[in-house]
Amino acid sequence: MANILVVDDELGIRDLLSEILNDEGHSVDLAENANQARIARGSSNYDLVLLDIWMPDTDGVTLLKEWASAGQLTMPVIMMSGHATIETAVEATRIGALSFLEKPITMQKLLKAVEQGLSRNASSSSSESPAAAAEGGSAPAPAASITAQSAEDSLPHSHQGFDLDRPLREARDGFEKAYFEFHLAREGGSMTRVAEKTGLERTHLYRKLRQLGVDLGRNRRG
Structure with a gap:
């Protein structure tokens, strides 16, 4: 609970x-x-x-x-x-x-x-x-660190290394690219599952990924 x-x-x-x-x-x-x-x-x-x-x-x-x-x-x-x-x-x-x-x-x-x-x-x-516990424990890591320490460390996360010092359109495209790459990696390149996760129709999803320059082959399982 x-x-x-x-x-x-x-x-x-x-x-x-x-x-x-x-x-x-x-x-x-x-x-x-x-x-x-x-x-x-x-x-x-x-x-x-x-x-x-x-x-x-x-x-x-x-x-x-x-x-x-x-x-x-x-x-x-x-x-x-x-x-x-x-x-x-x-x-x-x-x-x-x-x-x-x-x-x-x-x-x-x-x-x-x-x-x-x-x-x-x-x-x-x-x-x-154990050393931290022996010293009386420490506060849990902030939420950003919780995400970084999760089992999905190997996947690209949209908030990690994201450069906000850019024009708005470039920043938005960068965020969207990281977002789709994250879901592609997590779903093993399955466009069907990524479409379900992101709420996009497959044709629209393909068009969006091409527009953002996402490598569709990199995340596919062998």
Whole structure:
């Protein structure tokens, strides 16, 4: 059982996510805005946080920055939004967000994202050195490090080594190329599975990959 914080200003979404996660045996705390989320994080350690981007008081990306600056980003954070842009995704991932869930959130996507987040958190915790444990232990690695330390280290990750000091169009193309290369590597070059994962029709996917200059042969299994 994991301790999870859900931060969203929409009552219906909070109730839905809470119900699903409780049914899975998790303990769930709820916050309807950034201020409540600050209070909850200040008083509890969470295994995972589901964080809405657009909230009335402070947006989720700004809150993510606050936690990172204060050394409180010690757990995987999954961002949620119905209309997040590539620029927002790049910024949040650079700060330390693990992944995104697009609204409306299906139960299947929610449970898969939560499972991945918790497994990466557990992997990071188990990798703590005996010396650190002997000295009284250390705080879990920030979410960005959790991603880097996961079993998928060998795959290209969109947030690693991403040069933001470029014109917007070039930065967007770079992000999209890294995104598709990541999924191609993870799916062994299967265009069918990549199309399903990314939500694109195969013809559109092929056209997009050619446009970005993605090497389709490099990631195919022999």
